Amino acid sequence: MRNPAIVLNLKTYPEILGKRGWELAKRFAAVADDTGASIVLVPPTSDLAHIAKLVHLPVFSQHVDAVEPGPTTGWIPPEALLEAGAAGTLINHSERKVAWEEMAKSIPRCQKLGLEVIACADDLVEAETLAKLSPEYIAIEPPELIGGDVSVTTAKPEVITKAVDRIRAANPNVNVLCGAGVRARKDVAKALELGTVGVLLSSGVVRAKDPEKALRDLVKGLR
Ligand code: G3P
DSSP, rough: OSSSEEEOOOOGGGSSSSSHHHHHHHHHHHHHHHHHHEEEOOOOHHHHHHHHHHHHHEEEEEEEEOSSSSSSSSSOHHHHHHHHSEEEEEESSSSSSHHHHHHHHHHHHHHTTTTTEEEESSHHHHHHHHHHOSEEEEEEEGGGGSSSSHHHHHHOOOHHHHHHHHHHOOTTOOOOEESOOOOOOHHHHHHHHTOOOOEEEEEETTSSSSSSHHHHHHGGGGG
16 A cells, blocks of 8 residues: 555445445546555455456455464455455554454464554554554544544544554554545645655545535645
């Protein structure tokens, strides 16, 4: 994943399930082609393999399990993500929390396979603890701001700067992203000003009247 970046979590919004998501993924790839911006797509697991074949952008999973491949029903081992064409995965998103012991197993397993990990943290304490597991990225996302109209860069800039400082102090190899309520180029620019290498976002693009146009505006904040 190239920094600075916009990581677009498609979640499981109806607007992006199946064919609708495939079409949107192609339009998002055109934005990356036209602008040179680093855009990462995070589709639902059901669409990951198809989208990974459809576009040349890095595609990340929304979740990964620490199970070994084998007699495990309904789980997602890192090996399955690699075979599906994923370049990495989120883990511990506030909407899909994972026990620390699980992450201590799954993060190194992902990295051994060459999958990059974006570990999500709700707050500063969690961010600092996660830094000890050496994911490539930690995304600080106050849950109460997710899906809202106020960007975390406006509502809680101090949380972002503190997260950057504390994560860097705990593990200088970890890159920091931020997310929640990011929906305009000024939010992206501010996130970089506050010391992150990009943003993790969803509804500002997925639920926009014109998602491609919304993304084209956001990538201008990466400059
Ligand atoms: O994973 C990013 C997501 O939780 C942020 O959501 O809708 O506030 O951009 P949103």
